């Protein structure tokens with residue numbers, strides 16, 4: 311029993327474990343750069359332009375791939391739902407939080423993917439957390455790529471399965487691990503279509519064939535491919551002709567769809583039971599009616615986005631070539647997605663370059679360890695179908711000037 | 721395979737990861753003494769897995785703090801195979 315008045319033992323500060331990261335941040339700010347993790351968008355003029363710190367800024371790090379955030383029909387659907395259904399549901403999907411709009415967005419997803427079941431979560435993070443932690447239980451094995459998104463790792467951590475990572479995109483390393491799993495154990499292989507740090511894609515065709523050879527179920531996170539990869543925009547698995555082999559597709563509304571929310575689509579005959587047993591689905595409030603209305607409208611428009619898709623790919627190719635020609639080191643030799651990652655020598659240089667770009671009027675994403683593979687510092691650019699050819703050209707000029715000013719290119 | 725043989729093989733594998741050439745005993749802790757960061761741990765574990773044709777799951781790794789515990793764990797896992 312502790313004495314109510316006198317203190318027993320040493321007081322410990324639970325925050326001391328963060329001292330290293332506090333010091334790193336202070337060092338960075340002491341060098342005089344603007345805080346890269348504290349930028350405020352004062353006004354947002356379009357999917358590609360905002361006002362930050364009073365400066366008009368081209369947005370090149372928002373994952374707003376299809377530029378749906380200001381689509382007039384999408385915005386109108388949200389306003390209408392706000393008027394008719396109010397600002398929020400104040401309830402879980404399994405209690406009072408399923409409105410007609412939630413059903414309609416799930417219908418839109420089933421049609422978009424041509425799959426039997428769709429389940430909408432409040433974020434993509436929760437979709438990974440919920441699906442992975444729920445379907446892989448005690449005694450089961452999760453085999454996953456080591457560069458998986460934080461939400462996948464957290465889903466593994468939350469569940470009771472055995473977790474076995476393998477080297478990024480390494481088909482043999484994955485097979486060796488699958489082969490060593492004891493006979494009879496349940497297996498889930500977790501992959502991503504596009505890996506968002508370097509913008510590289512997975513060899514899903516080969517990997518899924520191996521997974522199936524060992525009797526594993528396959529989950530693919532297609533967060534960074536929806537709407538513009540594959541003939542119908544269903545993602546990398548569709549592009550490589552293996553979507554029918556994927557048991558679960560995870561996606562998000564926070565990128566191409568242009569709002570917030572997450573989902574899982576599947577043809578598994580027992581899929582609907584997840585609505586009862588998946589805790590990140592049950593124990594949180596559902597999305598507001600305006601959000602699901604914007605998402606449903608946007609998803610339906612993405613089914614017919616052929617021209618926009620072609621322009622997005624054109625942007626990606628032009629930017630990749632422009633940066634490569636100017637001597638920047640990029641995450642991939644060829645453009646593989648709508649993400650172009652520019653490798654920085656270290657965090658200090660990366661932050662200086664980030665700031666120089668901001669002063670030029672360009673926003674990109676600064677990514678640093680531990681979120682990045684191999685402790686890299688990256689400037690991640692994500693293109694938008696609404697970036698004009700002139701904007702992309704201007705962006706390359708900004709990179710060139712900022713790169714020279716900071717000594718990153720000669 | 722006996723413990724001594726496993727110990728010898730792991731010592732060979734650990735060499736390239738032990739950049740400062742720190743003397744390793746059964747009590748050497750990976751994070752505190754050998755200064756392995758999480759990426760190093762992952763690469764090192766992958767090498768051991770392939771060498772002995774075993775899986776050391778993340779869950780099992782969480783129980784292994786020092787070198788001696790690693791050798792014991794591999795001994796147990798390799799025995800089953």
Ligand SMILES: Cc1ncc(COP(=O)(O)O)c(C=O)c1O
Pocket residue numbers: 433434435436438459461502506531533534561562563564570571572
């Ligand atoms: C691969 C991947 N999965 C899942 C998510 C989570 O998505 P959301 O923003 O909807 O939580 C993201 C985005 O951050 C992601 O990059």
